[in-house]
Amino acid sequence: MKRWVMLGLLVLLLVPGCSNDKINVEDLTLGLMLGMDLDQDNHMVYYLSSPVFNKEAVKKNEEFGRKTETFRQAMTGFDAMTTGLTIRGKVQVMLVGKRVLQHPDWFRLFDGVYRDAKYSVNARVIAVDGPVSEIIDFYPLDKPRLPLHMTKLIDTANRRGITVRTTLQELHRQMYEKGMTPSISEVKMSKAVEVTGTAVLNERGKYGELLGFQESSLLLLLQNRGKEINLSVEIPGKGHGRPVPRSVTTFRVKSSKIKIKTKHAQDKFQFDIDIRLPIALSERLFPFDVRKKGDKLQQAIDKQLKRQFEQLIRSFQKHQVDPIGLGLYARAHEYQAYKKVQDRWGEAFAKADVKLSVKTEIVDMGPAK
Numbered sequence: 001m002k003r004w005v006m007l008g009l010l011v012l013l014l015v016p017g018c019s020n021d022k023i024n025v026e027d028l029t030l031g032l033m034l035g036m037d038l039d040q041d042n043h044m045v046y047y048l049s050s051p052v053f054n055k056e057a058v059k060k061n062e063e064f065g066r067k068t069e070t071f072r073q074a075m076t077g078f079d080a081m082t083t084g085l086t087i088r089g090k091v092q093v094m095l096v097g098k099r100v101l102q103h104p105d106w107f108r109l110f111d112g113v114y115r116d117a118k119y120s121v122n123a124r125v126i127a128v129d130g131p132v133s134e135i136i137d138f139y140p141l142d143k144p145r146l147p148l149h150m151t152k153l154i155d156t157a158n159r160r161g162i163t164v165r166t167t168l169q170e171l172h173r174q175m176y177e178k179g180m181t182p183s184i185s186e187v188k189m190s191k192a193v194e195v196t197g198t199a200v201l202n203e204r205g206k207y208g209e210l211l212g213f214q215e216s217s218l219l220l221l222l223q224n225r226g227k228e229i230n231l232s233v234e235i236p237g238k239g240h241g242r243p244v245p246r247s248v249t250t251f252r253v254k255s256s257k258i259k260i261k262t263k264h265a266q267d268k269f270q271f272d273i274d275i276r277l278p279i280a281l282s283e284r285l286f287p288f289d290v291r292k293k294g295d296k297l298q299q300a301i302d303k304q305l306k307r308q309f310e311q312l313i314r315s316f317q318k319h320q321v322d323p324i325g326l327g328l329y330a331r332a333h334e335y336q337a338y339k340k341v342q343d344r345w346g347e348a349f350a351k352a353d354v355k356l357s358v359k360t361e362i363v364d365m366g367p368a369k
Helices: 002-014 071-081 106-115 132-136 146-159 168-176 213-222 290-319 326-333 335-350
Strands: 028-030 033-038 044-051 061-067 085-087 093-097 124-129 183-189 193-201 207-211 229-234 248-253 257-265 268-284 353-364
Touching: 033 132, 033 146, 044 071, 044 132, 044 146, 061 071, 061 132, 071 106, 093 132, 093 146, 106 168, 124 146, 132 183, 146 183, 146 193, 193 213, 207 213, 207 290, 213 229, 213 268, 213 290, 229 290, 248 290, 257 326, 268 290, 268 326, 268 335, 290 335, 290 353, 326 335
Parallel strands: 028 085, 033 093, 093 124, 124 183, 268 353
Antiparallel strands: 033 044, 044 061, 183 193, 193 207, 229 248, 248 268, 257 268
């Protein structure tokens, strides 16, 4: 038996490979970043960013723009412009201009992406506040290739709890899930590319509002997706000194326990959200004896956090969006009532009663007294 195995391996080693099927990396155009935006005349423009592997090339990235109606047409146009065979399976970032997001049903433009199995479903979907071309053409000398830098930028911001991390696959789920509405990271171009927060979309994908860093952190907590989140609150009565703010305390949420109870009464949904947060103080800009009066500080933090959570949810209801996914709880616990409004859940959620209770516990004060 071993003799036949050895003979088979020898044959495989001696038989030459099909050299005609080999493609050198220099002959490929790896589309690592794609973008879509509207020009001044409201025509769709698609972008492609690809690394250059040619030793003679001074610039290590090449960028292309194509004015067409669909992604599929744009890819055909890129094939006519590039010297290498365009490869779509390595896409890391998908940029979408804010002007595109302000139109309902823009998501249909992704149809060709989802139907082509060669596209990577792990690409990060990012909203761009401003022209997408500014980011596509950005060439930082002190950072890795831009698509890799963008990927790391979003992943790190998500780990820090200041934005969500939505891939093509996750966006597809959120768009077709009737019990929640989508949310994606948002960036803008200044001296460099910077994360600005989280873009919240309605059930048709239309841009609703931008959540800042603190609001994005609160959203991640409500979604039970917060890993290690830093929050800041102002404690009333401690003054507002300038330039040094004396009323601010910052703390790190090590873990969270969120319980959501759902009812349907008087023709509307009711949600009771109980939030428990063990916290570690990381900054306190006012004198306070935490050891003796820790309970009072916790109560003050609870009150301010509750106010912030309530403002966030009222804003969601105003825009008729539900990035938290409370519709999933409504479907699970009040299915008959949810079934009647599932096709207009944003409107039903806007009328819902949402009650919150927040309880923090200081478990760490840091090494400083």
